[in-house]
Each structure stands twice: as structure tokens, then as C-alpha cells.
Amino acid sequence: xxxxxxxxxxxxxxxxxxSHPGNIGxxxxxxxxxxxxxxxxxxxxxxxxxxxxxxxxxxxxxxEAAGLHGGLVDSLAGSNLALxxxxxxxxxxxxxxxxxxxxxxxxAAAARGEQVxxxxxxxxxxxxxxELARCHAMVRIPSVDDFSSLNLSQAVQVMxxxxxxxxLGEDLPPPPVPQDAEPLADAAQMERFxxxxxxxxxxxxxxxxxxxxxxxxxxxxLFQRAQMDERELRMxxxxxxxxxxxxxxxxxx
Amino acid sequence: xxxxxxxxxxxxxxxxxxSHPGNIGxxxxxxxxxxxxxxxxxxxxxxxxxxxxxxxxxxxxxxEAAGLHGGLVDSLAGSNLALxxxxxxxxxxxxxxxxxxxxxxxxAAAARGEQVxxxxxxxxxxxxxxELARCHAMVRIPSVDDFSSLNLSQAVQVMxxxxxxxxLGEDLPPPPVPQDAEPLADAAQMERFxxxxxxxxxxxxxxxxxxxxxxxxxxxxLFQRAQMDERELRMxxxxxxxxxxxxxxxxxx
Numbered sequence: 001x002x003x004x005x006x007x008x009x010x011x012x013x014x015x016x017x018x019s020h021p022g023n024i025g026x027x028x029x030x031x032x033x034x035x036x037x038x039x040x041x042x043x044x045x046x047x048x049x050x051x052x053x054x055x056x057x058x059x060x061x062x063x064e065a066a067g068l069h070g071g072l073v074d075s076l077a078g079s080n081l082a083l084x085x086x087x088x089x090x091x092x093x094x095x096x097x098x099x100x101x102x103x104x105x106x107x108a109a110a111a112r113g114e115q116v117x118x119x120x121x122x123x124x125x126x127x128x129x130x131e132l133a134r135c136h137a138m139v140r141i142p143s144v145d146d147f148s149s150l151n152l153s154q155a156v157q158v159m160x161x162x163x164x165x166x167x168l169g170e171d172l173p174p175p176p177v178p179q180d181a182e183p184l185a186d187a188a189q190m191e192r193f194x195x196x197x198x199x200x201x202x203x204x205x206x207x208x209x210x211x212x213x214x215x216x217x218x219x220x221x222l223f224q225r226a227q228m229d230e231r232e233l234r235m236x237x238x239x240x241x242x243x244x245x246x247x248x249x250x251x252x253x
Numbered sequence: 254x255x256x257x258x259x260x261x262x263x264x265x266x267x268x269x270x271x272s273h274p275g276n277i278g279x280x281x282x283x284x285x286x287x288x289x290x291x292x293x294x295x296x297x298x299x300x301x302x303x304x305x306x307x308x309x310x311x312x313x314x315x316x317e318a319a320g321l322h323g324g325l326v327d328s329l330a331g332s333n334l335a336l337x338x339x340x341x342x343x344x345x346x347x348x349x350x351x352x353x354x355x356x357x358x359x360x361a362a363a364a365r366g367e368q369v370x371x372x373x374x375x376x377x378x379x380x381x382x383x384e385l386a387r388c389h390a391m392v393r394i395p396s397v398d399d400f401s402s403l404n405l406s407q408a409v410q411v412m413x414x415x416x417x418x419x420x421l422g423e424d425l426p427p428p429p430v431p432q433d434a435e436p437l438a439d440a441a442q443m444e445r446f447x448x449x450x451x452x453x454x455x456x457x458x459x460x461x462x463x464x465x466x467x468x469x470x471x472x473x474x475l476f477q478r479a480q481m482d483e484r485e486l487r488m489x490x491x492x493x494x495x496x497x498x499x500x501x502x503x504x505x506x
Binding site for chain 2: 026029030032033034035057058059098099100141142143144147148149150151153154157158161164165168182201203204205206215218219222223225226227228229231232235238239242243245246247249250252
């Protein structure tokens with residue numbers, strides 16, 4: 001059985017000819033939040049750099065382990081599948097897939113034990129055609145036509161996010177029960193709650209001669225929807241009791 | 254037939270107490286790449302700012318049209334559904350949904366003609382509990398536990414991306430509007446509801462000297478979760494008014 005970590009170890013993020021070291025740092029942070037750590041840099045304008053460290057916001061391990069390469073081919077060594085992130089492009093004869101499809105293909109390849117590269121071009125010019133020619137498919141993030149350029153680290157974030165969602169797949173972590181969660185009220189508790197609510201409405205003379213049926217039905221729908229826990233139920237019982245106390249005092253004389 | 258643009262016009266991105274103006278610019282760019290343009294700012298540390306313009310990379314229209322607000326409630330005016338982006342949190346009794354689920358809920362609400370807010374907290378501290386108490390659900394981006402903090406604009410990018418993918422999907426939510434559906438209460442109506450609730454609790458002497466803050470926070474969470482419509486709100490206003498009437502009678506002498 002392949003674990004998520006085994007798959008993750010097979011996936012690298014390749015940044016090609018990055019101009020701004022801050023973007024390398026932001027990309028490292030984006031990768032790290034989604035559990036990825038293997039970064040390969042192809043002829044970055046400046047690296048290492050304090051700007052990269054600043055923008056990594058603690059993902060220093062990713063930067064420190066990053067490989068430095070003189071060309072794209074080097075950075076792809078050992079990989080079986082390379083996907084190039086790119087805006088739509090004329091004259092490139094590559095299949096165009098969405099980030100979600102890409103994530104599925106990447107995980108399928110990794111599950112077969114293959115190494116995979118996600119390749120991101122220069123901030124302004126993207127990937128050159130001859131760089132794309134090293135890729136097996138082009139991943140297009142579905143931006144709008146009149147404003148299509150994502151920041152480099154944003155593109156990394158979207159791709160890393162889709163990979164993480166795909167990795168989490170069906171085996172999503174069990175529903176997050178906070179340690180201090182109160183148990184949800186059960187059906188019997190809810191029935192006692194509605195009885196108390198109905199009695200309180202009578203006591204404060206809410207119905208004024210009308211039949212209470214419709215009102216109680218609407219209140220039931222409302223409170224069922226809220227899925228209250230036991231603490232909330234106790235709180236509302238307390239409110240009802242005080243309203244009843246006032247009603248009783250009001251009727252004293 | 255509802256067009257994508259009609260839906261998009263109903264969706265706002267709310268940035269609360271943003272420290273770095275550059276992040277406001279990056280968020281504007283991230284929104285704009287995915288076709289969104291309505292940004293509301295709640296007490297940003299600095300705005301307008303040349304750093305915001307620089308990072309917007311051409312999404313100046315988003316910045317220029319951004320609303321400035323003194324508090325979260327203002328920024329939510331007219332909205333029927335508010336989703337707060339947040340890391341997992343103890344003691345917050347809100348449903349936790351994924352960005353993908355959130356996108357589906359947002360589009361379903363917009364398809365019913367409801368206005369929707371996506372709420373992003375401060376870079377370092379996120380959303381305060383009392384800000385989350387104005388939200389109907391918490392959206393958690395599935396980051397890894399040991400490095401969970403996305404940059405603000407990255408969180409905006411992920412959410413905007415999921416919305417765009419959902420918008421593009423064939424599966425535009427079918428209009429699930431029963432003919433007799435009441436409109437959901439908007440943020441201003443909910444605020445008036447909470448004011449009335451708080452006043453009623455005072456009048457029936459529910460607090461008995463304790464500070465009302467925690468109780469009100471819990472009640473807010475409960476009723477936000479219930480996503481009440483206007484008819485339900487009217488009904489509860491009626492109940493509160495009768496409880497107050499009893500309390501007044503009780504104090505007659």
C-alpha cells in the first residue's frame with residue numbers, strides 16, 4: 001500500500017528562469033502548506049536570496065533543499081511525466097488539461113512509482129516553446145481571458161492545492177471533532193426542548209387564540225436545522241424558564 | 254436563465270483588518286484572474302497604498318471600486334450568506350466545509366439571487382471568534398497540520414479558483430427555489446434580531462449579573478447556523494416581544 005508520503009516524494013515543482021527571488025520564496029511556502037517539499041530551480045535570476053527566505057515565511061527547508069540547474073533537461077532527470085503550466089498558446093501541439101485533471105494524472109503516475117515534474121515558467125514570458133516541448137501536457141489554470149496572468153506563486157498554490165485535495169481523496173481525515181465539542185442533542189432531548197418551548201409560548205400568551213400547530217412546525221424546522229448541541233439546549237431551556245418566570249410574576253394579581 | 258456574470262455580481266470578497274497593503278493588491282489580482290471584482294475592506298492598516306497598486310499588477314479596477322468599512326457588519330450589508338476562511342479552531346461551533354463545498358454553496362445561494370460574502374481575516378491572527386460568529390460556516394483550506402498558514406492572497410486565490418471552476422462546470426446549480434420560499438434574512442436584519450434578542454434577555458433578567466458576551470456569542474453561532482428566512486425572523490421577534498411584555502407586567506409594581 002502506497003502512502004501519501006511515498007507519492008509526495010515522487011513529485012517535484014520546477015521553476016524555470018524565475019526573475020524575482022521573492023516568488024521563489026512564496027512558491028516554497030505555497031508548496032509547503034500543501035505538504036510538498038521538492039523544488040528544482042532552473043537558472044533563477046538570483047538565488048539564494050534573503051527575499052526568498054523572507055517570502056518563504058518559515059518554509060526554509062524547501063529552499064535549502066532546492067536543486068539548482070543550468071537547464072530544464074537537468075531538472076527533469078529521472079522524471080517520467082512532465083506537465084507544463086501555461087496560458088493557452090498557439091502552435092504548441094500538446095494536450096491541454098485542467099489543474100484537476102493534471103492532479104489526477106500526477107497521482108496515477110506516482111502510484112505506478114513514476115517521478116513527476118510540474119514545470120512553471122518565467123513570471124513575464126512563461127515557458128518557451130522549446131521548454132514546453134519537454135513536457136507531456138500543458139496545464140491551463142482557467143483564468144478569465146481579459147486578465148489571465150496569475151502570479152507565479154499563485155499558480156504553484158493552485159496546482160499544489162489540487163494535488164493535495166486529490167491526495168486526500170476518499171480517505172479524508174475523519175470529521176474534525178474539536179476536543180471540547182459538546183455532544184449534539186439527541187431526539188429525546190429535542191422533544192423535551194420543543195415541549196418546553198411550546199409551554200413557554202403558551203405562558204407568555206404568544207398564540208393569542210390562534211392554533212399553535214403551524215407555529216410549532218415552523219419552529220421545529222428552524223431548530224432542527226440548527227443541529228444544536230447539549231450546551232445550546234441548556235442555554236435555551238434557561239431562557240425559556242426565565243420568560244416563564246416573568247409570565248408567572250405578571251399574572252400574580 | 255442566470256448567467257455567470259449575474260452570479261459573480263452577487264459575490265463579494267471581504268478582507269478584514271489586513272495588515273499589509275501589498276496583500277490587498279495580490280488579493281485583487283487573484284480575484285481578477287478568476288473573474289471576480291467586488292472587494293470590501295474592513296479597517297485595513299493602510300489603504301489606498303502604492304504597494305497595493307503595485308501588487309495588483311493591473312487589477313486597479315478592483316482596488317478602485319473596493320468598499321471601505323469600519324466594521325465587519327457594515328461590509329456584509331445585504332448579504333445572506335457569509336463564509337469565513339479559517340484554520341481549524343477549537344470552541345467555534347460552526348460547520349467546517351472545504352473550499353469545493355463552499356464554492357457549491359456559494360453558487361447555489363447566488364442562483365437563488367442571494368448575496369454572498371467570503372470573509373478573510375488578518376494575516377497573522379485570522380478571524381476573531383466574534384467575526385466568525387457573523388459567518389454561517391467556516392471554510393478550511395486543507396493545508397498540512399505542521400505548516401498550515403497560507404498567505405492571505407493565496408487563500409483568496411484558492412477560493413476564487415474553486416468558484417471559477419464551479420462556475421465553468423456544466424453543473425450550474427439548478428434553481429432549487431420552491432415557489433413559496435421566503436428570502437433569507439440579510440446581515441442587517443440579523444443584527445436587528447440579535448439586538449432584540451439581547452434586549453429581551455436583559456428584560457427577563459436572564460444574565461443575573463453575569464457578563465452577556467459569551468452567551469450572545471453562543472446564540473449568534475446557533476442562529477447564524479440556522480440561516481433563517483424573514484418569516485422565521487418575524488416569528489421570533491414576536492416571541493421576544495411577548496416575553497418582554499410579560500417582563501414589563503411583572504415589574505409593574
